[in-house]
Amino acid sequence: VNAPRRVTVTHAAGHYEVSIGAGLVADLPAIAAAALPGRRLVVITDRNVARLVEQPLKVPVLVVPAGESAKTRRRWADLTDQLLDLGLGRDGALVAFGGGVVGDLTGFVAATYLRGIPFLQVPTSLLAMVDASVGGKTGVNTHHGKNLVGAFHPPAAVVADPAVLTTLGRTHLRGGLIEAVKHGLVADADYYDWIDDQSGALRARDPEAVTTLVERSVRIKAEVVGADEREGGRRAILNAGHTVGHALESASGYRLPHGEAVAAGLVVETVVAEALELAPEGQAADLIRRLRRLGWSGTLPTDDDALLAAMRRDKKVRADAIRMALPRAPGGLAAEPAEWTTATPDEIVRQSLGSARRLLGG
Ligand SMILES: NC(=O)c1ccc[n+]([C@@H]2O[C@H](COP(=O)([O-])OP(=O)(O)OC[C@H]3O[C@@H](n4cnc5c(N)ncnc54)[C@H](O)[C@@H]3O)[C@@H](O)[C@H]2O)c1
Numbered sequence: 001v002n003a004p005r006r007v008t009v010t011h012a013a014g015h016y017e018v019s020i021g022a023g024l025v026a027d028l029p030a031i032a033a034a035a036l037p038g039r040r041l042v043v044i045t046d047r048n049v050a051r052l053v054e055q056p057l058k059v060p061v062l063v064v065p066a067g068e069s070a071k072t073r074r075r076w077a078d079l080t081d082q083l084l085d086l087g088l089g090r091d092g093a094l095v096a097f098g099g100g101v102v103g104d105l106t107g108f109v110a111a112t113y114l115r116g117i118p119f120l121q122v123p124t125s126l127l128a129m130v131d132a133s134v135g136g137k138t139g140v141n142t143h144h145g146k147n148l149v150g151a152f153h154p155p156a157a158v159v160a161d162p163a164v165l166t167t168l169g170r171t172h173l174r175g176g177l178i179e180a181v182k183h184g185l186v187a188d189a190d191y192y193d194w195i196d197d198q199s200g201a202l203r204a205r206d207p208e209a210v211t212t213l214v215e216r217s218v219r220i221k222a223e224v225v226g227a228d229e230r231e232g233g234r235r236a237i238l239n240a241g242h243t244v245g246h247a248l249e250s251a252s253g254y255r256l257p258h259g260e261a262v263a264a265g266l267v268v269e270t271v272v273a274e275a276l277e278l279a280p281e282g283q284a285a286d287l288i289r290r291l292r293r294l295g296w297s298g299t300l301p302t303d304d305d306a307l308l309a310a311m312r313r314d315k316k317v318r319a320d321a322i323r324m325a326l327p328r329a330p331g332g333l334a335a336e337p338a339e340w341t342t343a344t345p346d347e348i349v350r351q352s353l354g355s356a357r358r359l360l361g362g
């Protein structure tokens with residue numbers, strides 16, 4: 001076994017380590033004892049992960065249903081009741097063992113239980129490893145929308161073991177790869193090209209390639225978020241592809257998976273950036289070829305009115321204008337543009353949806 005890679009994440013109240021390495025989950029008892037000395041632990045996981053991924057901690061395990069529908073205040077209430085029934089006190093700590101849903105839900109329980117206890121995050125999906133395990137955001141959904149009730153509560157430590165990804169569904173794997181493409185596109189041209197070189201190994205879940213991917217993405221997200229924890233400015237670059245992506249998700253009634261929507265969103269927003277002469281011509285076509293090599297076969301739906309209406313509901317809308325964190329030349333959004341988001345006229349959005357649809361074919 002190689003030594004784990006480590007990335008330090010700093011936040012307003014301190015810092016924590018993300019350890020990345022194939023086989024690390026087997027060391028959880030020692031890692032948890034070192035990160036949370038003397039604490040009584042309770043593991044929270046979901047049904048899929050409980051069935052498919054071996055978990056070596058000999059402590060109580062609370063299991064929630066799998067999927068986004070578990071991220072509710074009702075589950076939060078059930079979990080806090082179960083912890084009270086177990087008699088977990090202020091010397092307790094939680095272990096979030098699962099994807100981003102388990103991470104956000106467990107983090108929110110940890111943030112609020114007895115006014116806050118620590119938690120260890122063990123992301124088991126690629127998205128949770130490259131994205132959700134950095135930044136300290138926790139929370140649940142309401143019927144008004146996603147993540148509307150929550151708290152900033154960074155974990156005590158994060159343990160990412162690429163070996164557990166063997167059982168992850170292919171679309172979920174690709175969702176994590178697409179967020180990593182976004183990291184390269186906005187912040188690191190060399191990483192953007194590395195992902196493309198490694199697309200075969202990454203699709204095959206080669207542990208060495210995935211370990212490097214997680215390390216590089218976590219470094220980028222940690223660097224961006226460390227400089228702007230509460231989303232005043234620079235953190236907005238991580239929203240690239242997401243103005244259009246969220247609109248696609250919402251217009252599909254959330255049937256389109258997040259990663260698939262973000263891939264299409266990155267394509268459309270790159271076309272917009274070309275139209276506004278912020279990105280070089282041909283970049284969108286090149287991005288599509290890269291996404292195809294990662295196995296993405298998506299196209300764009302045709303209801304542009306519905307998409308524009310959904311974009312108007314985006315949090316970044318200002319003075320009635322749709323705003324996007326537009327990709328520049330690869331890596332270029334990290335380099336201090338005057339504004340992190342750009343007002344995008346409706347006409348340009350409509351034209352760009354049409355051009356992107358032609359580029360995507362189908
Ligand atoms: N806090 C943040 O900063 C942040 C960032 C990005 C996303 N998120 C949140 O993360 C969530 C999405 O995360 P996700 O994509 O991991 O979703 P998820 O937790 O629902 O996991 C996806 C699916 O994969 C299954 N799974 C997870 N690990 C597995 C494994 N090793 N083997 C087999 N199956 C496995 C899960 O049971 C689930 O069915 C969303 O709720 C989103 O809002 C949070």
Ligand SMILES: [Zn+2]
Pocket residue numbers: 179242258262
């Ligand atoms: Zn995303």
